[in-house]
Amino acid sequence: MARITISVNGQNRSAETEGRTLLVQFLRDGLGMTGTHIGCDTAQCGACMVLIDGRAAKSCNILAQEAAGRCVTTIEGMANPDGSLGPIQQAFRDHHGLQCGFCTPGMVMAAAALLAENPEPTEAEVRGYLEGNLCRCTGYHNIVKAVLAASGQDVSALDPALSAPG
């Protein structure tokens, strides 16, 4: 066992780890931060996505000790300081960008990584960037809409109900 420290959402957090402890286990079991989900556990679904030094990574596919000393951002770090929903979370709520909600933490983190790199992505760029995030409710349309809305773009044309005449 080795005690490691990782900056999680701006605070240094420590826990005991084995060599094989994954970052997602460090977050969920070590720190009790269960917002980051384990979906497939085979590095395919993206439900466990976090930011490491600002870049998207699947926390089930990196060892905790590899992430020691680095800066990790999780879904718990996406809310505003007063606890209200952050802009990306609010856009997911406004545009019904979730059904069961299981994939949502990963989707929000992927969206945060995308918008940091590309503040005004096209619809195709959003869909391309979300390749590593699976929504088994197949709710992609509203997720894409929410990400575009979070970037400040007008998404009314993507919503037939809103764009219908009259």
Next chain:
Amino acid sequence: MYDFEFLRPDTLDEAIAALDRDDAMPVAGGQTLLPTLRQRLNAPSRLVSLTAIPGLRGIRREGDMLVIGATTSHAEVAREAGAHFPALAALAGSIGDPAVRNLGTIGGSIANNDPSACYPAAVLASAAVVVTTRREIAAADFFQGMFGTALQPGELVTALRFSIPERAAYAKFAQPASRFALVGVFVAQSGTAARVAVTGASEGGVFRWEAAETALSGDFRPEALAGLTPPATGMIDDLHGSADYRAHLVGVMTRRAVARAAA
């Protein structure tokens, strides 16, 4: 996943020393290795991470060569190699998904030599040199069949040295779930010579399609390949595609790559 000791040394010498036992394994991005360990397909007693070694990471231009450190991520190649070798940057940007590209490394990809990985095609078509802790290995000698390389136990890839072609392009028919190449073809042209390297298709791993190279030499146009398809013998035959289908795709993807490079 079985437990192991994890070490993350910050010098190459320490890494080499730490790997000097039978069941130690190096790891960089771990995007292939960790899923493998979790399926208990391998059980090293020690993993030695190479990611804290500063000299192994980064991209630099040396004359008409592009040198890429072994632990440079796919995302870094996609972002930073474009001004020097756009076809390589585009290939790197097409691997897996953004999260995989942020962690996965070029050295890890070629050391693993997955028969469907993208990088081996670029390395072979560009006649790149694989620089290791012990020697320099020509691409043609480095790749030795599916998951096989010339690397000896304890030998680590430190960098890739690419000769930048005059024109090049990569065309991939992606397996839609994994984003690996069902068939991927990298074409590179310099002077009158053309090189064509194919990944994803052969049971022998990445290979050069010499008939296409002959047809393209001095006539680097998709039309020069009209009617040309490699034999299906030895092509991978699985639920994603038959050997005949893959052979057909090699012809199609080579023509697309040439059209892209010549555009």
